[in-house]
Amino acid sequence: MSLDNLPDGLLLEILLHLPLQSVFQCKCLSNRWCSLISTPYFTHRYVSHLHTNLQPFTLLFECKDDQSITRVLATNSDEPELKSLAAYVHRQSEHLWLEASCNDLLLWRSKDDGESSPMSVYYVINPITRQCMALPPITLPYHRSWIQAGQFRVYIVSSNTREWSESKVLCQEGFELTHFALCAVPYKSLLFWCSNSGRLLGIDPYNTRCCRSFEQPIGWELDKETDCFGVCRGYLRICQISMFYTRFSSILRIWELKDYDNEGGGKWYLEHEVSVNQLVSKKSPWLNEHVQQKYPLPLVLAFHPNDGDILYLAIELKVLLCNLRSKTVEVFCDIPHDPDTWNDKCNIINFVLPSWPTPIPFAPLQNGA
Structure with missing residues (x-):
């Protein structure tokens, strides 16, 4: 048959x-x-x-210099979809810049380095299904800058009207976005941004007058910045690494926002508090010296989307997988650029593979994209 x-x-x-x-x-x-x-x-x-299986995911690194763009996937998964993603990412034009992600969707922007032509074109792409939607071009009236202000502008495009709209969002006094906060974190139908002081601001993209805010967690050090903000196991998480000079060790803390509801509820709970000096490597003894002595303040890259005990760090040219429960740290993969040299020309994106791909209005990607 x-x-x-x-x-x-x-x-x-x-x-x-x-x-x-x-x-x-x-x-x-x-x-x-x-x-x-x-x-x-x-x-x-x-x-x-597939419900019983954990969602595979990877970290996408993109770094550009005057000559080229380097893109790397940090993963140890054998999922065929992630291998296909790696091939897709490497084939993309150097005129495209990876801006953000939401689960299995990627947002790309056409590069525009000219001062006289500030027009930008964005593309929403599902690299697994090869579906793509080009957004209407938009002219941004200013370049990226860091200031403290009582409001900021949000540009939103409607998939129904295919038109951009501009909204001014009021924020708390002294609300200063973190260096990684240009990409909002979607959560419970809102878009959340994080400040350096650990405060959150969320807006409804369909009604920008509808906002939610959360103060920093108890125990947050106001003179230290936010090191990571994202979602893990369906909860918002925030991370801060602080230095206690009397102990000569960095302290890594992670809080999780629970009891969240649409009526204004939500409370921070301390999930992890670990001294960096407690982290040891069983497979790579040389890491112990690097983590404990040379790099008392490692760079936090991302939370694991499924495992609340796992955190991804970066030291020199290595991505480290840190298990906060067992207090172990191991080399996860190599990266092409030293984190100490990272600036706004480097980007880190989470890509989570859902059980079923996210559909978008599309035309098939052309030229083997």
Whole structure:
């Protein structure tokens, strides 16, 4: 019996066990297969089948200099979709700059280094399904700068009208965005930004007059900056590394926002408090000296989206996987640029592979993109 003669039920069971990218490739084999895979029933079954598996994810590094752009994926996963993502990212033009991500969607911007032409064109791309949507060009009236102000501007494009709108968002006095806060963190239908003082500001993209704010956690050191802000296990998290000179050791703390609701509720809980000197490497003894002596203030890259005990750090040309529960740190992968030299020309993006890809209005990517 050939595959063409298989009953729909049996064919469906076979397709359920294929990797996500292979499923989408199968849609191109026949109209029957495409129709079967496109049904809500198949999507529900496929997501339920993968429900017990953790979502694979990777960190995307992009660094540019006067000559070229270097893009690297930091992952130890064997997921075929992530391997495909690596090939896709490396093929992208050097005229595109990776701006942000949301789960499996990437936001790219066409590079524009000219002073007389501030026009920018953005693209929303799903590299797994190869779906792409070009956003209308927008002229930004200013270049990036860091100031303390009582308000900031937010530009939002509507997927329905395909038009940009500008909103002015009021913020608390002294609210200064962190160096990594240009990319908002989506959470519970709001977009959140973090300040250097550990305060959060969230806005509703459909109604920018609707805002939420949270003060910094108890125990936050006001003279130290925010080191990381993101989502882990469905909760907002914030991290700060502070220096206690009397102990000659950095203290790493992570707080998690719980009891969040639409009525204004939400409270910070301290999840981890670890002295950097306590972190040891069992596989790479040379790391112990680097972590404890040469680099008392490691760079925090990201939270693990699924494991609340895992944090990603950077030292020299290495990404480190830090387990805060076992107080261990190991080399995760290499990176091409020393974190000590990073500036606004380097970007770190989380890419989380969901059980089912996020659909977007699209035209297939051209020229093998």
